[in-house]
Amino acid sequence: MDETSLHRLLDRFAAGDIDATAVVEALRHLPYADLGFARVDHHRVLRQGLPEAVYAPGKTPAQCAAIVAELLTSDGPVLLTRADPDQAAAALAGAPGGQRRGSTVVWRTAPPRAEVVVVITAGTADLPVAEEAVAVLEAFGFSPRLVADCGVAGIHRLLEQTDALGQADAVIVVAGMEGALASVVGGLTPAPVVAVPTSVGYGASLQGVTALLAMLSSCAAGVAVVGIDNGFGAAHAVARALGLLQRGGSAAQPGAVAAGLHR
Secondary structure, three states: OOHHHHHHHHHHHHOOOOOHHHHHHHHHHOOEEEOOOOEEEOOHHHHHOOOOOEEOOOOOHHHHHHHHHHHOOOOOOEEEEOOOHHHHHHHHHHOOOOEEEOOEEEEOOOOOOOOOEEEEEOOHHHHHHHHHHHHHHHHOOOOOEEEOOOOHHHOHHHHOOHHHHHHOOEEEEEEOOOOOHHHHHHOOOOOOEEEEEOOOOOHHHHHHHHHHHHHHOOOOOOEEEOOOOOHHHHHHHHHHHHHHHHOOOOOOOOOOOOOOOOO
16 A cells, blocks of 8 residues: 555545445555465555565465465555566466566556666676566666666777766666676766676676675765665665655656756
């Protein structure tokens, strides 16, 4: 239940469409729903502005389907992340209408937002992590631009994107190997940069640890870093950073952050 649905409930009570018993029953459901194997957090969107998502690994297909169905009893987007084919199929069978992108399934995307978000990868091998970030951003109403295979080994490919980076309100950089792309992008754009190290790379890449440490040590000031392969977390960081622009009911104009405009 988000602020909009809570206001709708109270308006219906004020208008006499429902009685106090119905309001109490709805509010009893508000904090969380106990499914026995999971306590589904309906209150999270009120606290954080973003709903709880379902992390599929470690859950049975039936559990994934049950949690998704419970989340759909409230308003707003519902996400199933890192789902294998069986988990996705079970959730979609129980709740038709979801859209699958890679290992992420989304039901009920949020209304469109105007902010410009660029998701850029160092290599094609980084695409699964980038696709997760894109799917989560789309669930929250963004229309991110995905730019693939612009690593520093062929830096001319990145320089062609300078205008797009300069107009962005936020940028997510997804890179493995030595993770150098985050520092280069951080030096080209005024937008907030969220870096995602991936577990892609040769020899001493150490399953993403080298890229993680390099990004944490970036000489480009203000680059934020999430965990290895965490496209989901990067998308949430961007949604939180840009969320303040929509408080008060109006969406930001494209490029508003980069242009220094304030609502």
